[in-house]
Amino acid sequence: MKRITVLxxxxxxxxxxxxVNLAINEKVDMLVDLDIVNPYFRSRSVRDLLESHQVRLVxxxxxxxxxxxxxxxxxxxxxxxxxxxxxxxxxxxxxKAGAKLxxxxxxxxxxxxxxxxxxxxxxxxxTSDAAKIIALIDELxxxxxxxxxxLINNSNLMKETTQEHIEEGEKxxxxxxxxxxxxxxxxxxxxxxxxxxxxxxxxxxxxxxxxKHWL
Amino acid sequence: MAKVLMKGxxxxxxxxxxxxCDAFFGYPITPQNELPEYLSxxxxxxxxxxVQAESEVAAINMVYGAAGSGARVLTSSSSPxxxxxxxxxxxxxxxxxxxxxxxxxRGGPGLGGIxxxxxxxxxxxxxGGNGDMKVLSFAPENLQETVNIVKExxxxxxxxxxxxxxxxxxxxxxxxxxVDMDQPVETREVPPKDWAATGEAAKRGKRNTIVSLxxxxxxxxxxxxxxxxxxxxxIENEQRYELINMDSEPEIVLVAYGSMARIARSAIDALKDxxxxxxxxxxxxxxxxxxxxxxxxxxxxKTLLTLExxxxxxxxxxxxxxxxxxxxxxxxxxxxxxxxxxxxxxxVKAIMKEAV
Numbered sequence: 001m002k003r004i005t006v007l008x009x010x011x012x013x014x015x016x017x018x019x020v021n022l023a024i025n026e027k028v029d030m031l032v033d034l035d036i037v038n039p040y041f042r043s044r045s046v047r048d049l050l051e052s053h054q055v056r057l058v059x060x061x062x063x064x065x066x067x068x069x070x071x072x073x074x075x076x077x078x079x080x081x082x083x084x085x086x087x088x089x090x091x092x093x094x095x096k097a098g099a100k101l102x103x104x105x106x107x108x109x110x111x112x113x114x115x116x117x118x119x120x121x122x123x124x125x126x127t128s129d130a131a132k133i134i135a136l137i138d139e140l141x142x143x144x145x146x147x148x149x150x151l152i153n154n155s156n157l158m159k160e161t162t163q164e165h166i167e168e169g170e171k172x173x174x175x176x177x178x179x180x181x182x183x184x185x186x187x188x189x190x191x192x193x194x195x196x197x198x199x200x201x202x203x204x205x206x207x208x209x210x211x212k213h214w215l
Numbered sequence: 216m217a218k219v220l221m222k223g224x225x226x227x228x229x230x231x232x233x234x235x236c237d238a239f240f241g242y243p244i245t246p247q248n249e250l251p252e253y254l255s256x257x258x259x260x261x262x263x264x265x266v267q268a269e270s271e272v273a274a275i276n277m278v279y280g281a282a283g284s285g286a287r288v289l290t291s292s293s294s295p296x297x298x299x300x301x302x303x304x305x306x307x308x309x310x311x312x313x314x315x316x317x318x319x320x321r322g323g324p325g326l327g328g329i330x331x332x333x334x335x336x337x338x339x340x341x342x343g344g345n346g347d348m349k350v351l352s353f354a355p356e357n358l359q360e361t362v363n364i365v366k367e368x369x370x371x372x373x374x375x376x377x378x379x380x381x382x383x384x385x386x387x388x389x390x391x392x393x394v395d396m397d398q399p400v401e402t403r404e405v406p407p408k409d410w411a412a413t414g415e416a417a418k419r420g421k422r423n424t425i426v427s428l429x430x431x432x433x434x435x436x437x438x439x440x441x442x443x444x445x446x447x448x449x450i451e452n453e454q455r456y457e458l459i460n461m462d463s464e465p466e467i468v469l470v471a472y473g474s475m476a477r478i479a480r481s482a483i484d485a486l487k488d489x490x491x492x493x494x495x496x497x498x499x500x501x502x503x504x505x506x507x508x509x510x511x512x513x514x515x516x517k518t519l520l521t522l523e524x525x526x527x528x529x530x531x532x533x534x535x536x537x538x539x540x541x542x543x544x545x546x547x548x549x550x551x552x553x554x555x556x557x558x559x560x561x562x563v564k565a566i567m568k569e570a571v
Contacts, residue, residue, distance in 0.1 A: 011249075012222050012391050123220040123393070157218055157393035211390075212553075 009094040009119030014154040019091040030088040036071040081108035099143035130175040150185030218393040224249035234366035237286040238264035240277035246385040247319035275303030282312040285411030291317035305344025309427025313372035319388035322551040330551025331385030336528035352380040358392040367400040374403040386474040456505035461494040464513035469495040471522040482559035509536035523547040
C-alpha cells in the first residue's frame, strides 16, 4: 500500500469496516473519517480500539458532539498530505456529493504516494453488475478528481456469506478489470468463511469491528 | 429472488414499491432519510408519485388527499416528525382513510437527538391524535420481517380503512442485513374502493365526500361505535408476537420488541451459557398488544422483565397484560443510548438474587 490510501464505496459496501481492518493490519498512523453522509456505524465508534493499535482517528464530527449530524471535516485531515512521515487511510463517502470532499486536497496530492481504492459488494443492488460498477467509478473519479487504481472485492451477505458469494463477486470484478484496466487490489473474506481458496489480489480476513455482535 | 444486502431504510422503501405503494409524501429527517432518498429516485421508474412536501404537516395532508382518491399512500418520518403528523393521522382515522406511516424512531422529547430510541411507544399505541382513535401498529425486529410487514401493510390499511404504522428504532433503519425482497406475504381480500372521491360522481350517480366532521352527536357516536368495532376486529385478528426459549417454562420472562429484542436474545444466550434459562415474549404488533401471549404463560413464570429503549412506556401494557399475575420488573436506557448485553444479564441476576 502507498503512504496514503483513500477508500471509497457505495454506502453499505463495507468500506468503513475495511478502513478499520486495514488501519490496524497495515499499521498506519492515522484513519481519517471523511464520511459525512452516514450518521451511524462510523469508524469513529471504534476510537479506543484504534488508539490501542496506535492509530489516531480523525473524526468527521465536532469534538464531543458525536450526536450532531452537522457535516464537518477536521483541519487535521490535511496533515498527511503535508507531512510525508504520516501513513494514513481516508474513509470517503461513495456518493457523488460525498466524494467531492477530496477536491479540497487536490493541490497537495502526489499521485505516486496515493492509492484510491473502491470497495464493492455485488450483493448491494447499486453495484450488482459490471455496468453499474463502471458507472460508479466514472462518477466518483469525476467528483473526487482522482483516478481509482484498485478494486476491493468485499462481496458478502454478512453472516450468511459463503465462498461461492465471494467467487461470484470476483467474476463481476474481473469483468470490470478487463474493461477499465483497474486491478483487484484486495479480496476480503468474512471471518467465518473457512477456505483455502486463493482469491484475486491480496487476501485478507474481515474482522467486523463496527457491527455489534447482536446485529 | 436471491438475497441482497440492504440498509433498513432502503429496504423499507423498496418493500413499499413492491407492496403497491402508488404515492409517497414526506419531509426529510434523520435517521430515516435514505428511505425518501431511495423513493425520490426509484418511484419515477415505476411510474409512481414522489413528493417532498414543504413540511410534515403538508405531507400528511397530501397523504389524506391521495388516500381519499383511492391511492395506496406512504409517508415516513422520525419521532418529532410523526408528532407533527398526528393531526392528519387523526383526520385519516376519522375519515376512515387507509395509509401507511413508517416511523424510524429517535430520542426525544422535543427535537431530542438522532440516535435510536423506542420512546414513541405511547405516541404510537395511545396516539397523539384526538378522539377515540387507534392506529394498527407493528414493530419488527429484523429487516426481513420489516420488509414483509411493509409489503403487507398496504393491503391491511385498505382492509381496515385505517392508517397502519410501522415503527422501527433508528438502528433498524440504519443497519444492514441480507434480505429476500420477494418473499410472499399474506394478502387480504379488499373490496373495491367505492367510497373514494375520484371525480366520477356522474358515472356513479352519487357524490362521494370524505369528512371527519359529524355535528349530530348521535351520528358521531354511531360513527365511533363503528370505528370501535374495527379496533375490536384488529384485537381479535392482528395480535402478533414471537415466543423465544419458552419450552422450559422459565421463571423469568423478558418482554422486548424491535432492536431491544435483538439485544435480549443475546442476553438469553449468555445466560444459557451459565445454565440460567430465561424466556422472552417479543411483541410484533404494538396495537393490538399481544395479550394472547401473556394469557398462555405457564404458571411457573413468576416475573416479567420489561426491556425498553425508553423509560417505562410498554411497561404499562405489560402490567395490564399480566393483570396482577406476575411480579413486574423494568430495565431501560433512553435518549439514544443502546444497552449492552451484560446490562440485561446483570439485571436478570439481580432479580434472581432478590427472589431467593
